[in-house]
Amino acid sequence: MTSANSLKTPVLVLGATSLIGRWLMAVLAQAGLDAIALSRTQSAGGAQWIAGDLKDPDLVLPPIATVFSLSPIWLLPDALAALKAAGVTRVVAFSSTSRFTKESSPDAGERAVAKALSDAEGAVEAWCAANGVAWTILRPTLIYDEGRDGNVSRIARLVKRVGIMPLLGGGQGLRQPVHAADLAAGALAAAGSLAAHNRAYDLVGGETVTYRVMVERIFEGLGKPARVLPLPVWLFGLVMRLAKPFYPGATTAMGARMGQDLVFDSGDATRDFGWTPRAFHPRF
Numbered sequence: 001m002t003s004a005n006s007l008k009t010p011v012l013v014l015g016a017t018s019l020i021g022r023w024l025m026a027v028l029a030q031a032g033l034d035a036i037a038l039s040r041t042q043s044a045g046g047a048q049w050i051a052g053d054l055k056d057p058d059l060v061l062p063p064i065a066t067v068f069s070l071s072p073i074w075l076l077p078d079a080l081a082a083l084k085a086a087g088v089t090r091v092v093a094f095s096s097t098s099r100f101t102k103e104s105s106p107d108a109g110e111r112a113v114a115k116a117l118s119d120a121e122g123a124v125e126a127w128c129a130a131n132g133v134a135w136t137i138l139r140p141t142l143i144y145d146e147g148r149d150g151n152v153s154r155i156a157r158l159v160k161r162v163g164i165m166p167l168l169g170g171g172q173g174l175r176q177p178v179h180a181a182d183l184a185a186g187a188l189a190a191a192g193s194l195a196a197h198n199r200a201y202d203l204v205g206g207e208t209v210t211y212r213v214m215v216e217r218i219f220e221g222l223g224k225p226a227r228v229l230p231l232p233v234w235l236f237g238l239v240m241r242l243a244k245p246f247y248p249g250a251t252t253a254m255g256a257r258m259g260q261d262l263v264f265d266s267g268d269a270t271r272d273f274g275w276t277p278r279a280f281h282p283r284f
Contacts, residue, residue, distance in 0.1 A: 007090070007192055008065035010034035014054065014079070015070035016047070019145055020094065023184035024068060031188065036062065054079040061086040068187055069093035073137075074120040080127045091128055091135045092191045094183070095121050097202055099139065101262050107253040121200070128198070136190045137200040138183070141264060145180035146221070146284050152177060156218050156284055158243065164227040165219075168236040168255035171212035171228065174263045176204035182277040186269070195272035202264035207279040211258045214280065221282040 011028065015021050016037035025047055028035040036048045038061070052059050054075040059082040067088050069076050073095045083091070099117040102110040121137055128135040144152035159165055186203060190196040209217070212228060219226040231239065236255045269275035 007033060010036050010048070010062075010064065011066040011068065011191075012061065012064040012086075012088075013037045013068045013070065014076070015039070016049075018070045019143060019149055020180045020183050020187070021070045023145075023181045024070065024187060027184045027188050036064070063087050066090040066191060067092070068191070072116075072120075073124065074116040077120060077123040077127070080124070084131055089133055090191060091124065091133055092187050093124055093135070093137050094187070095137050095139045095200075097139045097141050097262070097264055101257070101260075105253055106256075110253060125198075134197040136196045136198075138187060138190065138203055139200065139264075140178050140183055140203045141176045141205065141262065142178065143180055143183065144177050144282060146282050149180070152214075152218060152282055153284075155215060156222060156282075159219060159222060159224065163224070164229050165215045166229045166231050166236060166239050167212060167215070168231060168233065168258045170230055171210060171215065171258045173211045173257060173259045174208050174261040175211055175214050176208050176263060177214060177280045177282075178203055178205035178277055182206075186273065186275050186277070189273040189275070190269075193273040199268070199272070201269040201272075201275075202266060203269055203275065204264050204266045204277070205280055206277040208263060209280060217280055218282060221284050 011033055013021060013024060013035055016025055017039050025035060025037065036050060038050050038052045040051065040053055054071060055078050059079060061082050064083070064086040065088065067083060067090070069091065073093055076093055095117050099114050099121070102114040105111050124137070125135060142151050143149055147153050155165060183203060215228055216226040240255060266275050
């Protein structure tokens with residue numbers, strides 16, 4: 001492994017206002033690395049911000065050596081020409097393990113997401129290979145950041161509203177929640193690691209728990225006693241339909257996954273760039 005301090009600066013962050021973005025901007029600043037942030041809307045902070053849209057065919061970027069892509073990876077192929085013109089030699093891009101877990105989903109929208117992730121990964125890898133650019137793709141599992149994410153925090157909002165969490169069956173499917181701050185630190189470590197060149201990694205949290213235990217930890221993080229309600233399929237489907245106004249994205253397919261093991265291995269990431277995420281104990 002090499003030090004993150006060996007990265008050429010400034011670096012470019014795509015999606016700097018995203019869930020992981022605010023943590024990455026802080027990590028880069030702490031490491032003494034100059035960062036340029038690209039987003040459609042500028043955010044406050046000491047970094048240099050430039051307005052831009054990855055889908056803009058006329059996008060022009062300043063000279064850049066390293067880019068961190070935190071936007072949905074299917075947006076990145078549209079920006080590759082602009083990155084080439086900017087002189088990029090290192091790409092670290094976030095994808096998702098949803099590429100695998102939603103591939104055979106009964107929900108057509110979820111299958112489309114899985115395909116978009118897979119297609120974009122392939123496009124980025126092929127472009128980097130053709131242009132002599134070292135790439136690393138990072139695929140997190142279930143990302144959380146207390147009060148900000150659409151996974152753990154969405155469950156927390158439901159718990160605060162109704163005081164109980166319905167589960168399809170016993171909620172025995174395994175999960176590996178990973179904090180956005182750990183992903184930011186991991187991205188910087190991967191960028192500085194020669195061993196991580198031209199490789200993809202599944203990034204899991206520091207603990208594997210059942211869906212039910214994950215929910216119980218959310219109750220704990222809210223300072224509430226755990227109250228879960230196992231339901232049969234037909235009743236869970238009804239509850240999800242009723243919950244949609246304040247639980248966007250609630251589907252029966254989501255409930256079906258509560259009993260499925262969505263488990264991955266980050267051993268390669270630990271070996272290649274010291275991946276050491278925290279255990280799951282959220283605090284709201």
